[in-house]
């Protein structure tokens with residue numbers, strides 16, 4: 549279904565146009581002895597299993613592709629109504645108002661602005677390991693620091709310890725749920741209780757980038773707490789389950805006054821693009837597509853789990869589109885480099901988790917490359 553005729557025709561047309569343009573250029577360089585194939589401008593080069601960025605290669609959905617084609621024809625115009633439309637859709641879904649929502653160029657835009665807002669008031673508190681890429685702005689801009697909880701053997705987030713660590717210096721506590729890179733989900737009841745308590749002391753940010761990949765995603769979200777009026781920011785993105793990472797659309801849900809504060813830092817209208825918004829609108833309630841992606845992700849996770857076990861390793865029980873594999877004695881950066889020699893791209897070391905390796909669930913054939921390369925690489929590394 550997703551390699552539908554319309555999509556194939558669309559892609560073939562685009563590839564043919566690209567090849568004609570580039571090959572014309574190469575043919576004119578008659579003296580060149582060796583033809584150097586141009587790297588594709590978009591996506592991974594052919595033959596490379598790109599399993600290092602938690603993308604969903606099954607996207608964009610056919611509906612999103614069609615909408616992008618239409619919207620791109622109006623690319624001369626700044627975005628306006630499409631932003632309003634998407635905010636209304638999200639608000640309606642959660643019983644909120646459009647003023648509770650800030651749409652950004654990926655969730656990174658809102659997350660960065662939220663970190664700046666927090667950093668101007670104090671420090672950000674997080675677990676030892678979470679997706680801190682945007683929060684690091686507070687340290688880069690010397691606004692404050694990221695305080696981290698001690699590392700836990702279980703890799704879970706200790707919410708009691710987190711609550712106890714909220715002191716006067718902390719302006720925001722941040723969790724990634726499910727967490728990246730561990731792939732672990734926090735118990736929903738514990739998360740709700742924590743958010744209600746902690747948000748009385750400081751802002752709570754729950755980054756739910758992978759929420760829609762989990763089973764029973766609504767139960768795993770704290771968006772209802774925003775509706776109840778708590779000082780909670782929830783980040784969501786179209787980059788993961790919707791397969792639109794390159795189209796750059798994400799959003800924050802929070803109290804309207806918090807949204808207004810965050811939007812002062814340049815998030816919103818001028819950071820957005822017509823095609824990305826069109827794709828997001830067309831995808832938002834496309835449950836057939838999302839179910840399909842979830843089933844592919846599960847299939848891939850089962851393949852990786854089986855391969856990991858067969859090779860005497862273990863992995864954390866992920867509910868996301870990536871898995872955190874314990875390499876035992878082996879070094880994750882060396883493992884990454886060895887995997888790269890097999891044309892399989894994965895992540896290297898996180899912080900001081902030197903023997904933990906993250907692999908994303910891409911196309912099944914790419915995950916197959918990972919599982920086939922695994923015994924070879926482990927053998928080479930001795």
Ligand SMILES: Cc1ncc(COP(=O)(O)O)c(C=O)c1O
Nearest residue numbers: 654655656679728757785787798
């Ligand atoms: C947990 C988490 N949050 C946010 C992001 C940023 O995604 P985007 O800016 O594409 O929405 C990522 C990207 O990998 C992520 O893993």
